[in-house]
Amino acid sequence: MTAPIDDLAGWTPDALGEPGTPRTVVTAPDPALSRPGTEVDPCDPETVRLAADLIATMRVSPGCVGLAAPQVGVSAQVFCVNVVGHPKAVTVHGTFALCNATVVEASRWRPGREGCMSVPDLTGDVKRASRLVVEAQMPGTGVTVKFAADGFEARALQHEIDHCSGLLFLDRVAGAHAVYQRKVYL
């Protein structure tokens, strides 16, 4: 018997009640990226501000589809995702932030090459589940949600949940020959 799966309980960034301010993104080997994030109180004003700032930072970062608290130097289990308009997106839940997210189910593992704002010069081949069920709490409302994500949104979620555990894609690359220098597109 599969547990019922809800959507994001009607959550939008408006629930945060503030526009947020972009923060500076840290890059490896900054130790903040390797520290597991602590669980947060989703209704704590500091968490709400962090979520708003992450979304604001994501919005001003070209090509960015997700950003986690450790990437702005905060060891907390908070991140945001937005895959709207991405050509590989299957499910699209809009712009959202999650607290204390955990993977409940992961299946249909697929390889893919990914990069990260915090590892600006490298990309790597990483196997990720293309079908995911995530449980988390919404910042601001504190509502617990459980929802399914497929395809690129599932990859983005796993990448951000990894950040909240102190893991980079470099910790999951498929082999010694699966890391590449990121190219500058002409």
Add this chain to the structure above:
Amino acid sequence: MQELAITVIGRDRPGIVADVAGVLAGLGANLTDSTMTRLRGHFAMTLVCNGPEAGAVEAALAPLTADGQLLATVRAVEPDAGGAPQGEPYLVSVHGADRLGIVAAVTRVVEEEGGNVTDLTTRLTGPLYLLIAEVDLPPDTAERLADRLHAVAKELDVEVTLRHAESDLL
């Protein structure tokens, strides 16, 4: 300190990397980019490091190569000017029956189309020959290169695919 290009190759045995890296660390030579792999029972190390004068490194590696099982070369090189490589990344895969000249023919076509090979691996297993290459291509050349690769592959009687090695920023 200067940038050194070092190659070490020899019959594979446990400990080659540890031995070579230990010598370099002992000299204060900092290993930067490297690739090390086993090729048909030989272990090959190609690396760049920042270290002392080349002759001193060669002398320090001499005890490792004295029995003739390892060959080491050390050469001072000019440091790269820096900057990320330019172009769009593509993957070339070639497989088929082994025959002379596959790598030469495929990489020549890539070069003639303005492409640059950034990584390349070949394997011969039984009668099967495999070539996987990462290439950077100038904009709008992939289609033409694909056509030319297919023509070359037909002559060589091998299969070829050219795929965009796209990566997603997360």
